[in-house]
Amino acid sequence: MALPAQAVMTTEEVQSFLDKVFEQAMHIRIEAIGPGTSRCRLPFDARHLRPGGTVSGPSMFQLADCALYAMILGTLGPVALAVTTNLNINFLRKPGPRDLFGECRSLKFGSRLVVGEVALYSDGDPEMVAHATGTYSIPPR
Amino acid sequence: MALPAQAVMTTEEVQSFLDKVFEQAMHIRIEAIGPGTSRCRLPFDARHLRPGGTVSGPSMFQLADCALYAMILGTLGPVALAVTTNLNINFLRKPGPRDLFGECRSLKFGSRLVVGEVALYSDGDPEMVAHATGTYSIPPR
Amino acid sequence: MALPAQAVMTTEEVQSFLDKVFEQAMHIRIEAIGPGTSRCRLPFDARHLRPGGTVSGPSMFQLADCALYAMILGTLGPVALAVTTNLNINFLRKPGPRDLFGECRSLKFGSRLVVGEVALYSDGDPEMVAHATGTYSIPPR
């Protein structure tokens, strides 16, 4: 399907939707939403650390997955039952003990499947720290 | 390289190593370690929930990643700096609000790269809920 | 959905279907079909070689993809329009200049998505040479 000319939910609406859906587990901040795009921030938290002071793999996975979901919400509106079916992540460099960003864009926006990619960056560093591609299944409406 | 005839660390040693490395973030229990294999349990915790009472994707990712690392530790001994370079996960069914298990086996145990697969099961259910394959890079020794 | 008690197409029927669909490109032999499983053989052919006398990556990809499709056909019957949406392959060891086998089993057989894994072996060698997981999208019927 064609992407809408602009996102159908605001950044604040997506944040509010995700805060409600994930309750206490939602540490991620939605920073920007566009048609087929999102930008999310994982604030630095010592609990996400791995040895060497780096953000953990599961935290990076969570940021990538959340950025994909936020991108879908901004394009389709509130779809509570969209689910991740596949996520592939390459860890490229050790991120430092700083906030992480996930920049997401859709690669395909189908009626049943949405595929997107997410580039993860450590705050203040232009080198990508991880790259993910993922697929969400959209329930029939 | 050939796998050793038996694991070089006990289940308790792997648990103790991971508890120390991950400190407060380590909720996962190491249940069995063999040469090129591991079995790990993620105790059910309401904080890992997604809408619908299911365990979250990031929690399943963490269990898969930990099972791979435990398998490597049991085969190589304590290698603190092994890092995940790639993890691909397919989410197959919604797990219920119960403990999850990860059954891991190595597919290749090279001197520089270890590739393994992890089958994830919900306690008491024979159907696989997720399947992951991952690669760890082993530092030169 | 539940797998049928036995395959709904014979090995010969799957071979004939694929030979017709892929015409001259179909070098792969279907050796066994079961409910949610298949076994396929890629006969050795010098054209599939890479430097060092090993079977090429694209040939291994083709064998994995074909084994997934054959498994789906055996379970669903002739579905010409099923398409691969994702395939992830780990290359583990260099196969020798011999026939390759792909052993496929389904991980999830949904009404819209089928996920399966394929283990690839070089004829006469017990070590896996590659491992793939893939997803097919099944058209509405």
Next chain:
Amino acid sequence: MALPAQAVMTTEEVQSFLDKVFEQAMHIRIEAIGPGTSRCRLPFDARHLRPGGTVSGPSMFQLADCALYAMILGTLGPVALAVTTNLNINFLRKPGPRDLFGECRSLKFGSRLVVGEVALYSDGDPEMVAHATGTYSIPPR
């Protein structure tokens, strides 16, 4: 490692190297090589077709894999023994019966592992038809 300021092999040198290495199997044209980038073309050929007149998955896999290898050659110079360790591909849209392009860029250029992504396009169509990420292992030098 840092990418060089410009590619260390020309487009013609990479083509000649690959033609020699793959002999008769090499249908792909190298169109551009830069530091950490490549652009390759798979000329349309009825033998790569799938039902419906679309280019086959294995052909798209081959184009993605070749674009990654060409990118590595252009950055490192002739490394005959670099091998693909992982390739993940998402098929997004059916390409038409036309030439395909693969646009490759490196995500990480390490001394042991190179990770890159490849966007595949059908000639004359701005929509991506497939997206791949892959890892090559570089032998010690």
